[in-house]
Amino acid sequence: MSKPLHVSKVESFALSKPLKRSLITCKAYEADRSEPIEAPDLKSEAAKKVKIGIYFAVWWALNVVFNIYNKKVLNAFPYPWLTSTLSLACGSLMMLLSWATRIAEAPKTDFEFWKTLFPVAVAHTIGHVAATVSMSKVAVSFTHIIKSGEPAFSVLVSRFLLGETFPLQVYLSLVPIIGGCALAAVTELNFNMVGFMGAMISNLAFVFRNIFSKRGMKGKSVSGMNYYACLSMLSLLILTPFAIAVEGPQMWAAGWQTGLSQIGPNLVWWIAAQSVFYHLYNQVSYMSLDEISPLTFSIGNTMKRISVIVSSIIIFRTPVQPVNALGAAIAILGTFLYSQWSLIVETSTDCSKEALEQADLWC
Numbered sequence: 001m002s003k004p005l006h007v008s009k010v011e012s013f014a015l016s017k018p019l020k021r022s023l024i025t026c027k028a029y030e031a032d033r034s035e036p037i038e039a040p041d042l043k044s045e046a047a048k049k050v051k052i053g054i055y056f057a058v059w060w061a062l063n064v065v066f067n068i069y070n071k072k073v074l075n076a077f078p079y080p081w082l083t084s085t086l087s088l089a090c091g092s093l094m095m096l097l098s099w100a101t102r103i104a105e106a107p108k109t110d111f112e113f114w115k116t117l118f119p120v121a122v123a124h125t126i127g128h129v130a131a132t133v134s135m136s137k138v139a140v141s142f143t144h145i146i147k148s149g150e151p152a153f154s155v156l157v158s159r160f161l162l163g164e165t166f167p168l169q170v171y172l173s174l175v176p177i178i179g180g181c182a183l184a185a186v187t188e189l190n191f192n193m194v195g196f197m198g199a200m201i202s203n204l205a206f207v208f209r210n211i212f213s214k215r216g217m218k219g220k221s222v223s224g225m226n227y228y229a230c231l232s233m234l235s236l237l238i239l240t241p242f243a244i245a246v247e248g249p250q251m252w253a254a255g256w257q258t259g260l261s262q263i264g265p266n267l268v269w270w271i272a273a274q275s276v277f278y279h280l281y282n283q284v285s286y287m288s289l290d291e292i293s294p295l296t297f298s299i300g301n302t303m304k305r306i307s308v309i310v311s312s313i314i315i316f317r318t319p320v321q322p323v324n325a326l327g328a329a330i331a332i333l334g335t336f337l338y339s340q341w342s343l344i345v346e347t348s349t350d351c352s353k354e355a356l357e358q359a360d361l362w363c
Helices: 042-076 080-100 111-137 140-147 150-160 168-186 193-216 224-246 248-263 266-291 294-316 322-362
Strands: 005-013 023-030
Touching: 042 080, 042 111, 042 140, 042 248, 042 266, 042 294, 080 111, 080 224, 080 266, 111 140, 111 193, 111 224, 140 168, 140 193, 140 294, 140 322, 150 168, 150 193, 150 322, 168 322, 224 248, 224 266, 248 266, 294 322
Parallel strands: none
Antiparallel strands: 005 023
């Protein structure tokens, strides 16, 4: 039922020339509104689109640069546990400095916040280290092709461990994902089982990270940037003792001498760059999620993976067979279809719930 409009203000503007009639503006508002109805600000909408475009461009660029420097470091200094630790340490230090200098506002947290964040941090740590181990053994492009199969793990975990069900379209979207990843793995020229399993474990860990995050962080008023900062700090505390136990200072010292003799002082710059860019690209992705819809974010994430795969193949001159490229394309297409169908189902479910709630109110 339409609401009545009431006149709130009438303004007359007398012009300097008497021959022209005065202009009258009339503002109105709905019966249950206290402010006049304003027309949409086209400039602000355009500015928002430009802002989102900048977020995407920076996000993709930072991710590509991180993967390039990360692979360079791992080729010269093959210690993924230490490399992963340094990435988290650098990000934690950057955020502590930004809070101390008040460049960014520090989050207001309590014990309950860190308690719910702990399982998220455990899963994040495992996924981060596993992905780094994978990239230390195989090409960057191959790691990201296998990581595009994460939706398959998400559906399987949700179905068999959480008891959730999905429409047929979601299950069908897994066929090209699984088939494409399998085709890419079989035809990979430099296949390595440790690298393959690292990417698979990373997929599984990040699925649990997302599940824990959704369940534990509901109602927590922390921005995306600060949420990721807290996650990095807690992950650093978890990872450091394991990195020392698995690799240790003796291995790091020997590897450092070998790396310096082969690469020279550039190795220091590479390690610093990969650590900084790792935090920055993750921080920008969390910040962009605050500004855009999940649908737009999923499209951006798919395009990001494509940009990383293509750029790494070009820069590192990775040999790729046509069949291998076909498998990668099929897997990424399946990932894109999965994201679209999942969001459509989620949106329709939310709409149904909202409709039921409205019906209850009217009854």
